[in-house]
Amino acid sequence: MKALHFSSPFVFLAILLISLFMVDSAQAEYGDIVINNYSDDAGMRPAVFPHWFHRVRFRCKVCHADLGFKFQAGGNDINMLKIIDGEFCGACHNGEIAWSIENCGMCHSGIPGTPIQVHGSTLQQLVTPNKKATAGDK
């Protein structure tokens, strides 16, 4: 049981690696992003962005270079005003390229209280092995 001594970085890394590959019973779509910068406080369900749905239709570059989305969950200061003005999601979700923002619940469909995350990511499994508990509490 010496492995419980976290003083050794190698042992720590080994434990991280082991916990990293533990598989949960419920697996969401890889790369789904929960965005909850303001939603909870505003009484809305958090927004869920499915990468898989979008990458079938657009290459990464369209959003991450042209539209300025940073590669960080919750790292983009998105709000509904900007979307209405055609920024971020609003560049496509305007009723012309994709359905428009009156379909609030299509994006704001997360379980209330779900923290910002890249669901199913390696890092998430590393930091919070029990994803269900993380998603459920708060």
Add this chain to the structure above:
Amino acid sequence: MNRTFIKLLISLSASSLLATSALAGIDEGKTTYDTLCGGCHGTGALNAPVLGNAEQWKDRVAQGISVVEQNAIKGLKMMPPKGGNPSLSDEQIIDAVAYMLSALDAPANVVNTAAPVSSAPVQPVVKANTANTFNRLLKGGKEEWNPDPADDGIHDPDHEESYYLQSPKEAFEGLPESRYGNHVDWVEALATSAINPRFDRLDADKKPFVLDLNIVREVKGSMPNVVYPHKQHTEWLDCSNCHPAIFTPKKGANQISMASIIMGQQCGVCHGKVAFPISECRSCHSQKKEVAAK
């Protein structure tokens, strides 16, 4: 003390304990063990001696049963007083100790040949398997992956629109498969035109600027070298996505480590989130090293 003597001492003390203690005490001790002590003594957590493991118990038993009992009651090192439940009586703790010591004579994995003990009401000890599952390749049944949105753990099942959203299984129908992430080989899907995502938001015909340039990174240790293909990356991404913020566009200028990748930096900005995860070692570490002359 030599080993034979210790063994003798253990069996003597344990069997004398069996003889002197009321056998009913062991039964009651088992109840306490099952509800409390087994948390650590069944698993070895916090360096606790494991039930039935004579090697771990011998030095403790050698101090005398009463010392073991007092340690259990008063606590020692990581062992909290009364196993962390002060509402238990001393008697209950002593019974639990008696039960654990009785298990030394009849460990579950040893055929019980000792005649004197066979009459003791000791149940075979089944140890719970609490070891982590090591699933390096993130293998899992197909059904576990890509559940419908309402069942995925982040979409609210009590929300009508969660059921309007497309099911990923439906979207992935006919796409080349992989064994990780969402079980779609996205690079292959693009290469075989199974999907044709736009490179421009408005212009469906705009083609990406594909750079066909491999960068070989020599790595330490015995792992094969990393071959980084610009080609597959520039099919999806713009140069500015990685350069210069994430990677300095100069060979040898970037210090990359698996630790930082795991933590979501460098390659880990995408790999492990939306691109294949690091469990696919050989997808990057793909160039065999020349074996050094002996």
